[in-house]
Amino acid sequence: MTELRAEPLSPIDAATLWPQLHRLDTEVIATRGGENLLVSSGIAATGITRLPHVPRTSVVGVRRGLSYRGVAVARRLSGGAGWEVVSVRIARPKDDEAVIALLSGLAHEVAMRDGRTLYLRYAEGSPHATALRQVGFFAYRLERIYALPPGARGAETPFRPAARADRQPIFRLYCRAVPEMVRRHEAPTQQEFRAVLDSFDTSREFVLDGPGSLLAWVGIGEREAHVLVEGNEDSIEAALDLIEASAPRHGALVVAEHQPGLEGVAAGRGYPALGVRLMCARRLALLNPLKEVVAVPGDSYPVPQ
The missing domain is CATH 3.40.630.30 (Gcn5-related N-acetyltransferase (GNAT))
Known part of the structure; x- marks a missing residue:
């Protein structure tokens, strides 16, 4: 059995999710209008001017054929060090495998964009709490x-x-x-x-x-x-x-x-x-990609004797 992975979605792909959101009717995380961010980020990608400010977002999805098994959205917070998970939606009432894949995918994407911390809020007693903890989120206070x-x-x-x-x-x-x-x-x-x-x-x-x-x-x-x-x-x-x-x-x-x-x-x-x-919160490692390696002829530099 292969490990389930979430794929990053382009702004245009994210905007096309709007007609399918009714199929993803289980809201694991819903602290903001994440579906509105999907549409606004897609419109912003068209280059249309005079639009209201659109927060920088990251959208990942777990595909199932031509539809989606789940979608997650995060937005960058002020200062750039932190990102917040604003929406996680899945097609089934409970799907820990999809939740783990979605949040792991978001964490990877945020780390690649120099984010240091990923925040989220969820209701006490949520049936998805075990999956959230498995992804590395640490609950540090009650609200x-x-x-x-x-x-x-x-x-x-x-x-x-x-x-x-x-x-x-x-x-x-x-x-x-x-x-x-x-x-x-x-x-x-x-x-x-x-x-x-x-x-x-x-x-x-x-x-x-x-x-x-x-x-x-x-x-x-x-x-x-x-x-x-x-x-x-x-x-x-x-x-x-x-x-x-x-x-x-x-x-x-x-x-x-x-x-x-x-x-x-x-x-x-x-x-x-x-x-x-x-x-x-989940602390993220800073992912610094390796620089391109260039071959250098051995006789380019003198070798100490």
């Missing part, structure tokens, strides 16, 4: 998902919009607010931290100034809101006020397991629990 409570609060906020100059202070806040054991696997450097922030998929960022440093950071996107906070309960309350006033009604609050203070305040304000997911 609890909460729905926003009904009724927005329009109170004034002490937060201000984040600026480019806040990148370093936000990273220092991250180093203070997140345990070292998590940072070691997630983002030991500022470049990798930029990738983690990008994986939150936030469109707006806000910071709360303190004496000499930032007390909190809030990122709000179309689907989720994330918080980094180091301070008292007042900072947490202000962060949740901002989220309730600014986040979409269908959005959710993501609370990491090392944020019991944030979780307690959110529960006290009536945030309904939606579920739990695991954040995973």
Whole structure:
């Protein structure tokens, strides 16, 4: 029996997958609109101008005749050091062999593009967890998902919009607010931290100034809101006020397991629990192809006697 392998797909091939996606109806990973990335990357490859920015993507597939047994999509995150698995779809309800082949193929493609870390999130209790671990993904933290409570609060906020100059202070806040054991696997450097922030998929960022440093950071996107906070309960309350006033009604609050203070305040304000997911990472070896070898005549250089 031959080992199952996933093949990299060109942007045009990836775009042609759109009509077949209904056949790949088991979503192993679905944190983003991966099918939209398939189409947009294919359109971008045509050279049409005036298109919105399309993230750099890697798409691999396991073929089965003229159709596909599974497809996986990863996108490059900010800074280039990290990539995120945004979609893994398979044709069968459970197909560990295909999942392993798809994620192994993505890891190889990302490493060839100088990626250092491949991230993914999956739901706790997923029937595909064993296959994900076999590919080398290490779960380093839990994320609890909460729905926003009904009724927005329009109170004034002490937060201000984040600026480019806040990148370093936000990273220092991250180093203070997140345990070292998590940072070691997630983002030991500022470049990798930029990738983690990008994986939150936030469109707006806000910071709360303190004496000499930032007390909190809030990122709000179309689907989720994330918080980094180091301070008292007042900072947490202000962060949740901002989220309730600014986040979409269908959005959710993501609370990491090392944020019991944030979780307690959110529960006290009536945030309904939606579920739990695991954040995973796989470190990738840097694949440097060998340079071309050129034959040199033996008499070209003097040989020491």
